[in-house]
Structures are given as C-alpha cells and as structure tokens.
Amino acid sequence: QSVLTQPPSVSGAPGQRVTISCTGSSSNIGAGYDVHWYQQLPGTAPKLLIYGNSNRPSGVPDRFSGSKSGTSASLAITGLQAEDEADYYCQSYDSSLSAQEVFGGGTKLTVL
Amino acid sequence: QVQLQESGPGLVKPSQTLSLTCTVSGGSISSGSYYWSWIRQPAGKGLEWIGRIYTSGSTNYNPSLKSRVTISVDTSKNQFSLKLSSVTAADTAVYYCARVVVLLWFGELLPHYFDYWGQGTLVTVSS
Numbered sequence: 001q002s003v004l005t006q007p008p009s010v011s012g013a014p015g016q017r018v019t020i021s022c023t024g025s026s027s028n029i030g031a032g033y034d035v036h037w038y039q040q041l042p043g044t045a046p047k048l049l050i051y052g053n054s055n056r057p058s059g060v061p062d063r064f065s066g067s068k069s070g071t072s073a074s075l076a077i078t079g080l081q082a083e084d085e086a087d088y089y090c091q092s093y094d095s096s097l098s099a100q101e102v103f104g105g106g107t108k109l110t111v112l
Numbered sequence: 113q114v115q116l117q118e119s120g121p122g123l124v125k126p127s128q129t130l131s132l133t134c135t136v137s138g139g140s141i142s143s144g145s146y147y148w149s150w151i152r153q154p155a156g157k158g159l160e161w162i163g164r165i166y167t168s169g170s171t172n173y174n175p176s177l178k179s180r181v182t183i184s185v186d187t188s189k190n191q192f193s194l195k196l197s198s199v200t201a202a203d204t205a206v207y208y209c210a211r212v213v214v215l216l217w218f219g220e221l222l223p224h225y226f227d228y229w230g231q232g233t234l235v236t237v238s239s
Contacts, residue, residue, distance in 0.1 A: 045230065089158065
C-alpha cells in the first residue's frame with residue numbers, strides 16, 4: 001500500500017481535460033513538502049513532468065499543470081492527446097520515522 | 113546532458129546478493145547539489161524507493177529494505193552502487209538509478225525530485 005494515494009485509472013477522449021489526484025497526510029504533503037509528478041510511457045523509465053507542485057521542466061508542454069492544497073495535489077492534462085496515454089506517479093517526501101521519498105501507486109491514463 | 117546507466121547481472125539466485133552499478137556521465141557525482149538514488153519497479157506495479165547516497169557517503173534507506181541494502185559511491189569512477197542481500201523472488205524488478213535534486217529546507221539538505229533517470233535494468237531472482 002502506497003503512502004500517497006492515486007486513483008488506479010482515469011480516461012478521457014482526445015481534446016478533453018483530465019485530472020489525477022494524489023492524497024497524502026500530515027507527514028508528507030500536509031507538512032508542506034512539495035509534490036512532483038512523473039510520466040511513464042510503456043516500457044520506458046519515468047520522466048519528470050512537474051516539480052515543486054506546479055513547475056514544468058523545459059520541454060514539457062503547458063497542457064500539463066500541477067497544483068497542491070492541504071494534504072492533496074492534482075495533475076491536470078488539457079487537450080488530451082493519444083501520446084499522453086501512460087502511467088503517472090506523484091512523489092513527495094515523508095518526515096515520519098522513515099524520513100524517505102514516497103510515491104503514489106500510479107494512475108493509468110487511457111485516451112479513448 | 114546528464115546520463116545515468118545501470119549495469120549488472122540480470123539473473124541472481126535466491127539467497128544471493130544483487131549488485132548493480134550506476135555510471136553517471138555529463139556531470140560530476142561529487143556535486144553537492146544532488147543525492148543519488150535507487151528505485152525499483154516490479155512488473156506491472158508501482159515505483160518503490162530503495163535508498164539514496166550523498167557525495168559525502170551519507171546514506172538513507174527504505175526501512176522495509178534497510179537490513180539488506182547497501183549503497184556506496186565511487187567518486188573517482190563517477191559511479192554509485194547498490195547491493196541487496198538475501199534476495200528472493202519478491203526482489204525481481206526493474207531497477208532504476210536516478211539523480212535527486214537537493215532542496216535547502218530550514219538548514220537541511222532535503223531530497224526534492226528525481227530529474228534524471230537511467231533506462232532501468234531488469235533483475236530476475238530465480239534458481
């Protein structure tokens with residue numbers, strides 16, 4: 001069971017907007033630690049998509065955006081494209097006894 | 113452009129030690145701005161953080177693996193390594209190495225996000 005909770009799957013038609021949630025607790029997201037998002041295309045390594053809650057690395061389209069509030073964060077994808085079909089993971093830091101990087105369980109995005 | 117490349121045996125027998133090395137190119141592993149991490153992913157499952165090392169040699173490990181994990185760094189070769197002992201079939205996974213950006217958080221060097229990843233290497237535990 002992952003420390004950060006994501007929906008197992010989401011779907012949307014091309015051109016639509018989808019959001020993926022990431023819920024944590026008072027020892028990670030709620031403690032003020034940033035949330036980061038990764039995109040994993042089939043058979044490839046994860047790629048940094050959003051860092052520091054809402055910042056995009058160079059080369060990431062502005063169709064991808066992130067936000068954070070309280071103990072949760074969200075990734076939004078607008079103008080959905082077939083190439084966006086992938087697994088998406090959120091990540092943060094947890095300051096509990098383990099003091100470690102933590103991931104969400106991942107969300108499979110299907111473009112209908 | 114920073115690149116990371118994992119290397120090591122793809123098949124390990126149960127009860128033996130898994131050993132992997134990550135070679136970093138395009139940047140120095142001695143930079144104080146980064147941690148260096150190992151992450152794994154069993155087939156069809158999510159990402160699991162294994163541990164990290166700083167250029168000083170300071171390490172942090174996932175408590176669920178701590179008794180079996182050792183991460184070390186060789187700055188002369190620009191490499192860091194993973195050893196996981198007493199492996200079982202449950203350790204079969206794709207293993208990734210990654211660079212972690214450091215954030216200065218109230219005077220502490222906090223691991224922030226993974227900005228560069230290796231391509232991953234599949235390690236199968238089987239007799």
